[in-house]
Amino acid sequence: MTDATPSSLHTVGPRPRRRTWAVVGEKALEAVIRASGVSAIFFVLAIFFFVFREAAPFLFSDEFKPFEFLFSTQWYPTSDINVRYGTWALTVGSISVTALAMVLAVPFGLGAAIYISEFSGRRQRETLKITIELLAAIPSVVWGFVGLTVMSKIIVALTGAPVGVNLLNGGVILALMSVPIIVSIGEDALKAVPDSYREAAQALGATRWQIVYRVLLPAAKNGLLAAVLLGVGRAVGETMAVLMATGHAVNLPHSVLDSVRTLTANIAAELGEAPAGSPHYRALFLTGVLLFCITFAVNVTADLAIRGRRRL
Amino acid sequence: MNRHMPRTLPTVLLAGLTAGLGTSLLLSACGGKGPEPAKTTIQVKGSDTMVNVAQAWAEEYKKVEPTVDVEVSGGGSGVGIAALERGTIDIADASRNMKPEEIEQARRNTGKEPMEFIVGFDALAVYVNKDNPLNEITLDQLAQVFAEGGTITKWAQLGTQIPGVSDDTIVRVSRQSSSGTYEFFREHVLAKKDFKLGSRDMNGSKEVVELVGTTKTAIGYSGMGYATPAVKMLRVARMAGGPAVAPTVENTLSKSYPLARSLQVYTLGEPQGAVKKYIDWTMSDAGQNILQDNGYVPIPISSRSR
Numbered sequence: 001m002t003d004a005t006p007s008s009l010h011t012v013g014p015r016p017r018r019r020t021w022a023v024v025g026e027k028a029l030e031a032v033i034r035a036s037g038v039s040a041i042f043f044v045l046a047i048f049f050f051v052f053r054e055a056a057p058f059l060f061s062d063e064f065k066p067f068e069f070l071f072s073t074q075w076y077p078t079s080d081i082n083v084r085y086g087t088w089a090l091t092v093g094s095i096s097v098t099a100l101a102m103v104l105a106v107p108f109g110l111g112a113a114i115y116i117s118e119f120s121g122r123r124q125r126e127t128l129k130i131t132i133e134l135l136a137a138i139p140s141v142v143w144g145f146v147g148l149t150v151m152s153k154i155i156v157a158l159t160g161a162p163v164g165v166n167l168l169n170g171g172v173i174l175a176l177m178s179v180p181i182i183v184s185i186g187e188d189a190l191k192a193v194p195d196s197y198r199e200a201a202q203a204l205g206a207t208r209w210q211i212v213y214r215v216l217l218p219a220a221k222n223g224l225l226a227a228v229l230l231g232v233g234r235a236v237g238e239t240m241a242v243l244m245a246t247g248h249a250v251n252l253p254h255s256v257l258d259s260v261r262t263l264t265a266n267i268a269a270e271l272g273e274a275p276a277g278s279p280h281y282r283a284l285f286l287t288g289v290l291l292f293c294i295t296f297a298v299n300v301t302a303d304l305a306i307r308g309r310r311r312l
Numbered sequence: 313m314n315r316h317m318p319r320t321l322p323t324v325l326l327a328g329l330t331a332g333l334g335t336s337l338l339l340s341a342c343g344g345k346g347p348e349p350a351k352t353t354i355q356v357k358g359s360d361t362m363v364n365v366a367q368a369w370a371e372e373y374k375k376v377e378p379t380v381d382v383e384v385s386g387g388g389s390g391v392g393i394a395a396l397e398r399g400t401i402d403i404a405d406a407s408r409n410m411k412p413e414e415i416e417q418a419r420r421n422t423g424k425e426p427m428e429f430i431v432g433f434d435a436l437a438v439y440v441n442k443d444n445p446l447n448e449i450t451l452d453q454l455a456q457v458f459a460e461g462g463t464i465t466k467w468a469q470l471g472t473q474i475p476g477v478s479d480d481t482i483v484r485v486s487r488q489s490s491s492g493t494y495e496f497f498r499e500h501v502l503a504k505k506d507f508k509l510g511s512r513d514m515n516g517s518k519e520v521v522e523l524v525g526t527t528k529t530a531i532g533y534s535g536m537g538y539a540t541p542a543v544k545m546l547r548v549a550r551m552a553g554g555p556a557v558a559p560t561v562e563n564t565l566s567k568s569y570p571l572a573r574s575l576q577v578y579t580l581g582e583p584q585g586a587v588k589k590y591i592d593w594t595m596s597d598a599g600q601n602i603l604q605d606n607g608y609v610p611i612p613i614s615s616r617s618r
Contacts, residue, residue, distance in 0.1 A: 073509065076506050081506070160478070162529050163530070249509075269513075272394070273387075273391045275417060
């Protein structure tokens with residue numbers, strides 16, 4: 001730009017040329033950004049490929065019995081006399097802990113979202129949001145520690161259960177971990193409802209509760225559903241906290257005071273010792289594939305719900 | 313519609329990231345290596361039964377040999393042996409013997425022969441809560457409690473009644489399957505049969521004792537060095553009517569306690585240099601005194617190194 005004199009601004013001629021590095025830099029930046037966008041797809045596929053590749057030899061071996069793998073409760077990967085790989089108790093463990101967590105987290109999460117979005121004042125809203133987001137910042141191993149030491153004593157004292165590390169403990173801890181996600185996304189969904197809806201409802205004489213119940217919830221239902229499903233995804237995939245809080249017993253639970261083991265905790269606890277390439281190792285990768293399928297289903301459902309919300 | 317989405321979600325993520333970074337910084341600050349390059353590091357991994365004494369050794373050894381850093385981690389005998397097979401550690405602690413297929417795997421992976429050193433003994437104690445009136449148990453009863461297909465599920469079947477509990481179902485506390493203690497118990501108590509499913513599988517020796525200490529109806533097994541005032545060690549009889557023996561140092565050395573076992577360390581090939589010096593030291597009087605202070609049974613004077 002050194003030769004750009006005021007007079008040259010007015011002359012019609014060749015366009016002022018940008019420096020080469022600016023052009024190249026821009027192109028390069030564009031390529032980098034495109035690559036990071038595409039890489040997400042690449043990474044998901046690569047992860048699935050590698051997990052599946054480790055599991056595949058077991059999947060196609062004689063030892064693999066699909067029915068036993070999915071529906072037997074007998075998980076004996078290191079048995080001396082009769083090795084059995086049944087993941088049903090683990091799947092039920094994962095699902096029951098998640099379900100309990102959602103029963104606890106959804107009312108609290110959505111309630112908090114509604115309160116923050118519709119009822120609280122500006123300053124209170126900011127305080128609440130920061131505090132709730134801080135909940136999301138607590139590492140999961142710390143949650144597990146809270147479950148193991150604090151929550152288990154409370155549960156024994158309140159319920160008289162013989163052991164404090166159980167389904168209820170894991171459910172409460174997971175609920176606390178999913179609430180921030182549900183609140184954040186739920187609040188966004190409620191905020192996304194145009195103010196004209198609220199004004200119209202108010203003009204018709206609706207009370208605040210009627211506005212929430214009759215107008216906002218139906219209008220934001222897709223977004224709220226997405227919030228809940230992302231919370232579910234968080235809960236299904238959580239490992240460390242449930243490993244410490246659920247008691248780690250291969251067991252079909254009959255009450256919330258029974259101990260369970262989840263798919264994730266089982267992988268975390270056993271993969272370290274399973275010799276690389278052994279059937280046990282491959283079976284653990286296959287439980288990884290199973291887990292992947294479960295979370296994939298949850299995420300796809302969440303995604304469809306979000307897309308439904310966009311159409312709003 | 314996404315007015316607020318870009319603000320809140322990243323805030324959540326950012327908060328999580330900050331916490332994560334903070335933790336890892338903190339950890340790296342704690343475990344940071346000294347700046348002087350002359351330090352030798354010995355990596356030790358394995359048995360949770362031995363992790364207490366292994367850490368005590370590592371700390372004491374700093375005073376003996378300040379230029380050698382001994383890094384100890386647990387995970388279970390199986391984890392230590394698996395790491396030795398991959399050649400990622402110098403010493404594997406194990407509360408059980410290496411299996412023939414594991415030795416074979418180590419040979420195949422590294423081309424070296426695993427060497428075994430017995431560094432002490434331990435009695436595998438059977439723990440119950442201190443409020444449990446039961447004092448002794450037979451190996452057969454233990455198998456009926458813990459093994460798949462075993463018939464004992466209530467304390468009444470063992471002829472005892474725990475004061476102040478309504479449900480006298482036995483709460484079984486076991487170990488995760490990578491544990492040497494788990495395998496030892498399976499081999500010597502369950503006669504290689506499998507464990508009944510539904511036991512609480514703890515990740516460490518200490519956790520077993522802790523859970524038994526807080527649960528009146530629990531029974532569990534762990535190294536005798538982990539006893540606390542909240543629990544009681546049962547006397548164990550080989551058979552009904554036989555003498556019930558308490559897990560003590562004398563009974564372990566005389567082998568009259570049925571669940572006594574040796575504790576060993578494994579190296580790949582004949583140990584050299586710093587590793588050899590360290591193992592020799594653990595088997596010397598100084599090392600064995602530390603072992604004894606931690607609640608294990610030392611090796612006889614005659615087989616110690618000077």
